[in-house]
Amino acid sequence: MLSDKALLNPLLQLLKIPSVSTQEEHTSDMEKARKYLVHLFNSLGFKTKILKGKKHDAVFANLTTDNRLPTTLIYGHYDVQPPDPLEEWKTPPFEPSVKDDDIYARGSADNKGQHMIHIMAVKKLLEKGKPPVNFKFIIEGEEEIGSISIESLAKKYSKNLLLCDYLMVSDTEMKKNHPSIDIGLRGLLYTEIRLQTADHDLHSGVYGGVAENPVNILAYLISNLKDNKGRVLIPNFYKDVASL
Ligand SMILES: [Zn+2]
Known part of the structure; x- marks a missing residue:
């Protein structure tokens, strides 16, 4: 062409x-x-x-x-x-x-x-x-x-x-020299979460292990979104998905 x-x-x-x-x-x-x-x-x-x-x-x-x-x-x-x-x-x-x-x-x-x-x-x-x-x-x-x-x-x-x-x-792609038919398109769902625990920096010797670090809480949240097979764990996430 x-x-x-x-x-x-x-x-x-x-x-x-x-x-x-x-x-x-x-x-x-x-x-x-x-x-x-x-x-x-x-x-x-x-x-x-x-x-x-x-x-x-x-x-x-x-x-x-x-x-x-x-x-x-x-x-x-x-x-x-x-x-x-x-x-x-x-x-x-x-x-x-x-x-x-x-x-x-x-x-x-x-x-x-x-x-x-x-x-x-x-x-x-x-x-x-x-x-x-x-x-x-x-x-x-x-x-x-x-x-x-x-x-x-x-x-x-x-x-x-x-x-x-x-x-x-038409909104799909194909690898060079490999004609393809796309049979499914995916979407995305995004959100922004801001988490703050204390209002100022805390001394590790006094608060370490006691006060929650927001990084750990967020890591916990993220790690609980999917299981180790990649399946989404959010309740009812697959409720309206029709089976093929
Ligand atoms: Zn596009």
């Missing part, structure tokens, strides 16, 4: 837009990224619509060529993580550089590269004639801030715009 300029250029253009969803100063860049995607989808014959998000809108695109054919919905996100710390970049994060088979830029591997592969794959299919399925895309702009609107959008449009037979998530 890297040698095919027509397929590569749209990705490079998108990578140049600093669509950082977490930072207020990039709000106009977020819009720029949306406009770029809308323009790209329209040029391929898709019908597009902006879906209102709580913070940043999502881009929806639909190419239904035949109602009798099944429909594949492809998910991606156009927002990226902030590029800091900047001094660790060997090339500027929003000036994509192509070296051998790799592209270096913020978002190239998460997730602009991946959803652009899907868009360009559809472009290639269209060049060959009528594709065997209908295509829909939803490219959101809030993935890096916890996908705060995707659940309500999915509910709101599940019977019409987002109705599909298959759903593909």
Whole structure:
């Protein structure tokens, strides 16, 4: 693909837009990224619509060529993580550089590269004639801030715009030369705990072994979150997890 300029250029253009969803100063860049995607989808014959998000809108695109054919919905996100710390970049994060088979830029591997592969794959299919399925895309702009609107959008449009037979998530990765199908994505749950016992430093000769050291209490707490097989010990943690 890297040698095919027509397929590569749209990705490079998108990578140049600093669509950082977490930072207020990039709000106009977020819009720029949306406009770029809308323009790209329209040029391929898709019908597009902006879906209102709580913070940043999502881009929806639909190419239904035949109602009798099944429909594949492809998910991606156009927002990226902030590029800091900047001094660790060997090339500027929003000036994509192509070296051998790799592209270096913020978002190239998460997730602009991946959803652009899907868009360009559809472009290639269209060049060959009528594709065997209908295509829909939803490219959101809030993935890096916890996908705060995707659940309500999915509910709101599940019977019409987002109705599909298959759903593909582009937001995964594969090792070089090892094609893979991801069958499960994990999440995270984080919390910050501050613990203070005494209000000032205590003399070890007088208080040692008597007063609790917060470090030990926190270590005890952390060591009790999982058993030695990695299973979470928090009561009811697995209560709503369906078995495969
Ligand atoms: Zn991602």
